[in-house]
Amino acid sequence: MxxxxxxxxxxxxxxxxxxxxxxxxxxxxxxxxxxxxxxxDHARARDAVHTAFDAPHLVAKLAGLGLQVGEVSSQAQSRRDYLRRPDLGRMLDADSRRALEKQGGSASEIAIVIGDGLSPAAVNVHAVELVRHLAPRLTEAGISLGHVVVASGARVALGDEIGAVLGARMVVMLIGERPGLSAPDSLGAYITFAPRIGLTDEKRNCVSNIHGAGLSYDEAAFKIAWLVREGIARGITGVALKDESGTALIPHKPID
Structure with a gap:
């Protein structure tokens, strides 16, 4: 027919x-x-979940931007554990926690955590470029960027423990989002004020759909920087902080 x-x-x-x-x-x-x-598209989405997370490459590229970068792991020792036990991806392994505790003490306004999430492919492709656009916006907004941490086997809540151990006032978690049939490489950013273990998702703001056919790096960086600035100024994030970045402007020189 x-x-x-x-x-x-x-x-x-x-x-x-x-x-x-x-x-x-x-x-x-x-x-x-x-x-x-x-x-x-279904095969691409499945492949995105199981793509190897290139943490050493990310660390090298971020260091090339002049950032101090550390590397940690969750308690999920394999991708199989990560997918079957989401709780393990929310907790640092013992060695990683000890390493971060040695870096703590000099509290910073913001820590950026970059985790593989459900699409390591998205993080491998987009995370460094997003940070390259975000860092100058934070600087221009008068926000000091402290620690940058690359986390393997990470769920969103892992950023809460990392931020708490480092003494950061706010944590920005960049993580691979669950792959869709039209976007297997979508990156998300979760912004949380006063991170601590046990927080739930209503305490976070999310900027999602960051990929080639979605939100651009510059658009995403603008929204994230606005939420960070307002979150720190008001002492809140989550449902109490509405994204009104469309009516605001953070002065910024475009990146070539």
Missing amino acids: KTPAPSRALDALRELTPARVGLGRAGASMPTDALLAFTL
């Missing part, structure tokens, strides 16, 4: 979104092209 030609309205809609709309049908099934595209 021949698949009917799509309408002009559906063609226009497809230009605005990567979502699967108006796929058509062949009898009682999807057209072969749509089915193959779905299968390919």
Whole structure:
């Protein structure tokens, strides 16, 4: 059976979104092209979850930006443990905690934690460039950037323990988001004031969908810097802090 030609309205809609709309049908099934595209995107999403996290490369690149970078691990000793035991990804292993405790004592306003999350592929590709755009915005907003930590086997809440051990007033957790069929390499940023073990997600602000077809590095850096600045000034993050960055402006010179 021949698949009917799509309408002009559906063609226009497809230009605005990567979502699967108006796929058509062949009898009682999807057209072969749509089915193959779905299968390919599903495979890419699965691959993103299991991509190796290139922590040494990230550490070297971040150090190249003039940042002091440390490396830690959660209690998830393998990717298998990480996926089956989310709780292990929320706690530092003993060696990592001891190493961070030695760095603590000189409290800083903000710590940046970069974790693999559910899409190491996203972090490998986007994290360094986002930090490159974010760091000067924080400096221009008068915020001192303290520690930068690369964390393997990380869930979002691991940033709470890291921030608490380091004595940071705020932690920004950059982490790979759960891969979708249209965005297997999406990066998210979670901003938390007064990090400590046991916090829940209503205490955080999130800037998500940072990838090539989503939020750009500069747009994301602007939103994150605004939330950091306002969060520190008001002493809050999460549901009590609404993202009003669209009505604000942090002076900034564009990065070439």
